[in-house]
Amino acid sequence: MQWAQQVKTYGSLIKFSHSVFALPFALISVVFASWEWTGSETLLSRILWIVVAMVSARSAAMGFNRLVDAPIDKENPRTAGREIPAGLISRQAVAVLILISSLLFIFSAWQLNPLCFYLSPVALLIIFLYSFTKRFTWLAHLILGMGIGLAPVGAWLAITGSFGLVSIVLGLAVMVWIAGFDIIYSCQDMHFDRSAGLFSIPARFGPDQALILAKFLHVLMVLLLLVAGLLSPAGPIYYLGVVVVGLLLVIEHRLVNPGDFSKIHMAFFQINSAIALVLMAFVLVDRFVS
Numbered sequence: 001m002q003w004a005q006q007v008k009t010y011g012s013l014i015k016f017s018h019s020v021f022a023l024p025f026a027l028i029s030v031v032f033a034s035w036e037w038t039g040s041e042t043l044l045s046r047i048l049w050i051v052v053a054m055v056s057a058r059s060a061a062m063g064f065n066r067l068v069d070a071p072i073d074k075e076n077p078r079t080a081g082r083e084i085p086a087g088l089i090s091r092q093a094v095a096v097l098i099l100i101s102s103l104l105f106i107f108s109a110w111q112l113n114p115l116c117f118y119l120s121p122v123a124l125l126i127i128f129l130y131s132f133t134k135r136f137t138w139l140a141h142l143i144l145g146m147g148i149g150l151a152p153v154g155a156w157l158a159i160t161g162s163f164g165l166v167s168i169v170l171g172l173a174v175m176v177w178i179a180g181f182d183i184i185y186s187c188q189d190m191h192f193d194r195s196a197g198l199f200s201i202p203a204r205f206g207p208d209q210a211l212i213l214a215k216f217l218h219v220l221m222v223l224l225l226l227v228a229g230l231l232s233p234a235g236p237i238y239y240l241g242v243v244v245v246g247l248l249l250v251i252e253h254r255l256v257n258p259g260d261f262s263k264i265h266m267a268f269f270q271i272n273s274a275i276a277l278v279l280m281a282f283v284l285v286d287r288f289v290s
Contacts (some may be wrong), residue, residue, distance in 0.1 A: 218252075
């Protein structure tokens with residue numbers, strides 16, 4: 001059916017399946033914040049609006065990125081088949097998607113609490129900013145990480161109505177994790193980025209140094225997850241989950257090396273999806289047994 005194909009095309013445009021990276025960490029933050037929950041309504045209603053906010057914000061950000069990058073994607077052989085350069089979706093349709101998703105995000109933030117509502121335009125500004133950074137700084141990977149790292153901070157705000165140190169540490173963990181595997185992913189575009197005058201760590205420093213930096217960022221992620229546990233009432237099951245995350249990161253880095261990026265998609269999507277979902281599972285079990 002035509003409508004089903006359209007849904008599939010839009011889902012591909014915004015990489016809906018990649019929501020699995022940030023959403024579990026938002027829910028992990030909810031679990032940590034639940035120890036401080038004093039609200040009169042059910043926690044479930046907050047969680048539902050958090051999910052809506054997460055999905056809509058990510059849809060807006062991905063749509064914006066695809067719209068801004070369409071001219072670049074058209075010139076890159078790896079990305080020339082994406083929906084806009086391939087003519088599967090018009091730029092006008094993507095602009096409408098961005099507008100609707102942005103309004104839905106702001107509305108969902110309003111449903112959560114006033115602070116979330118007031119900060120929602122700032123969050124949109126940050127996640128939109130990433131799309132321009134590759135044009136002037138190789139720190140673009142960290143800007144991307146910062147945007148996605150807002151997820152646990154925002155989820156904490158939605159539950160408690162205030163900032164919390166645990167959520168900020170979780171946000172930093174997500175930031176360096178995302179930046180690390182985005183560096184790995186960017187290695188496949190290293191030569192194109194150089195020829196097009198775009199900025200990335202692989203293009204600036206080469207694949208060897210880029211992968212070393214990615215390893216450093218992922219070690220830092222594990223350390224930050226340990227700190228988050230120490231700042232919260234988390235129990236031993238949580239720490240076991242962090243150990244599993246560390247092992248998965250080791251596997252991720254064994255899948256890629258400067259001379260072979262053939263398994264980069266497995267490292268990027270499958271391993272990182274497992275990292276987010278496995279840690280969330282351990283956090284949930286830890287919360288219910290502690």
